[in-house]
Each structure stands twice: as C-alpha cells, then as structure tokens.
Amino acid sequence: MSDDWLDRVRALGTAGLSDALDRLGLPGAVPGIVPFDPAFTVCGRAFTGQYEPVDALGGTVGDYIDDVAPGEIVVLSNDGRLDCTVWGDILTAVAAARGIGGTVIEGVCRDVADSLAIGYPVFARGRSMRTGKDRVRLAGTGRPVRLGSVLVHPGDVIRGDADGVVVLAAEQARRVLDVAEAIEDAESRIRAAVADGERLDLARARMGYHALQTRPGAR
Structure with missing residues (x-):
C-alpha cells in the first residue's frame, strides 16, 4: 500500500472503516x-x-x-x-x-x-x-x-x-477502503439533504442508510 492509499485511510475514521469491515464480513x-x-x-x-x-x-x-x-x-x-x-x-x-x-x-x-x-x-x-x-x-x-x-x-x-x-x-485494505469511502459518501449526502430541509427518515431511506453496513444477502 502506497502513501497515497494511507492518506485515504487517514481521511476516514475508525467508525466508517468498522462499518466497511462489517459490510464485507471481515x-x-x-x-x-x-x-x-x-x-x-x-x-x-x-x-x-x-x-x-x-x-x-x-x-x-x-x-x-x-x-x-x-x-x-x-x-x-x-x-x-x-x-x-x-x-x-x-x-x-x-x-x-x-x-x-x-x-x-x-x-x-x-x-x-x-x-x-x-x-x-x-x-x-x-x-x-x-x-x-x-x-x-x-x-x-x-x-x-x-x-x-x-x-x-x-x-x-x-x-x-x-x-x-x-x-x-x-x-484487504484497498477493498475495505473503497467500501468505507462509499459509506462515507452516502452519509455525507444524508447530512447535506437534512441541512437542505429534507426529513431524516426520508433521506436515510433514499440513500439506503439502514443497509449500508449490512452484508449483501444477509437479510
């Protein structure tokens, strides 16, 4: 993993990375x-x-x-x-x-x-x-x-x-990183939507928030 990849990891918190690990079952x-x-x-x-x-x-x-x-x-x-x-x-x-x-x-x-x-x-x-x-x-x-x-x-x-x-x-680091960044992007869009006046429950539903950390096929 290059320093550029480490910089991407550094830009994410442990919470987002943990969510990505959950989604990947790792x-x-x-x-x-x-x-x-x-x-x-x-x-x-x-x-x-x-x-x-x-x-x-x-x-x-x-x-x-x-x-x-x-x-x-x-x-x-x-x-x-x-x-x-x-x-x-x-x-x-x-x-x-x-x-x-x-x-x-x-x-x-x-x-x-x-x-x-x-x-x-x-x-x-x-x-x-x-x-x-x-x-x-x-x-x-x-x-x-x-x-x-x-x-x-x-x-x-x-x-x-x-x-x-x-x-x-x-x-597995790059794979986890890609998923974590996608989760962070979805959560950022939810925050932006709420700031623009959208209801939180509607914004979450639209972005699939409640399934972001769930392994595909686990439900």
Whole structure:
C-alpha cells in the first residue's frame, strides 16, 4: 500500500472503516483499546512484538525500538495482561524522536503523563505503574500478534482515533477502503439533504442508510 492509499485511510475514521469491515464480513475492529488522549490518532503499517511470561531462563522486555521505521505503528501484545507494562517514558521519548507513528498495546502502559506532554499517541487497555521487567520478556518481533481476537501481521494497516483501533489486513485494505469511502459518501449526502430541509427518515431511506453496513444477502 502506497502513501497515497494511507492518506485515504487517514481521511476516514475508525467508525466508517468498522462499518466497511462489517459490510464485507471481515474482522478488524478491536474493542477496548483506546487512546490516552481522544485527540490522539494513528495511521500506518504495523511493526509487531509479542511478549510472554519470564521463566527460569530469564529474558528482557527487549531493545527493538531502533528497528522500527519512521511512520510505522508499534503493535505490542502482552496478551491483555493488566498487571505489568511493556511501554514507558524512555520508549515514548525515543519513538517520538524517531518519528514513529504511535503505539498500540494489547495490555497496559505506564508513564502516561510523558505521552500526553509530548503528544505521542499511545493506545492501550489501561495504565499501570508496575514494570514488566522480570515479569515478561519479548518473545519476538515481526510475527503475527493478536489485539483481542484480531490477528495483526507485520505490514497490516493500523488506524486509531478517539473511538478505538481498527486493523486492515494488507491484502484487504484497498477493498475495505473503497467500501468505507462509499459509506462515507452516502452519509455525507444524508447530512447535506437534512441541512437542505429534507426529513431524516426520508433521506436515510433514499440513500439506503439502514443497509449500508449490512452484508449483501444477509437479510
């Protein structure tokens, strides 16, 4: 996917993209992972990392940040653990300085004030002060990881805003984008019609609003 295509994704909100996923019968909407600031947004290709519990062999939370390309979104799975973090102030500072596009965590983050202070977007299931050191270790990067029930491959498109996060599989992204833009166009025409004095129920019926997100043949 070229930067032009990413710009088209960026122009759409997660709500419209989620509607398009519904219409196509595709996974991708991730419930429960939200930004620390509603103004935070992310849009870019995924750089993935998987965490696992530390055992007798030890291990560290990992030094991978220098391998993340500018504009990529760091997607970390700590399997939804809420008792320890995998992201904090040092990673926030380095990521921001390197032009990384943001971080999405299946788990929690700490040092939230630093993220807010410099405007670096972090999306997570919550926040905690408790370190991941000696509790979890980085099992690997560049492998498929899960955000909830959604599988994320390296290079998949991540879009996040105040409503949450959606994942567009790389091979499906353009298809989803075309449908999302068509839905957005129909909704824009409904808003324009209402602004011109048409009844909302009539405008919705004329534009087929109630079926915009429904899979063809599902009813």
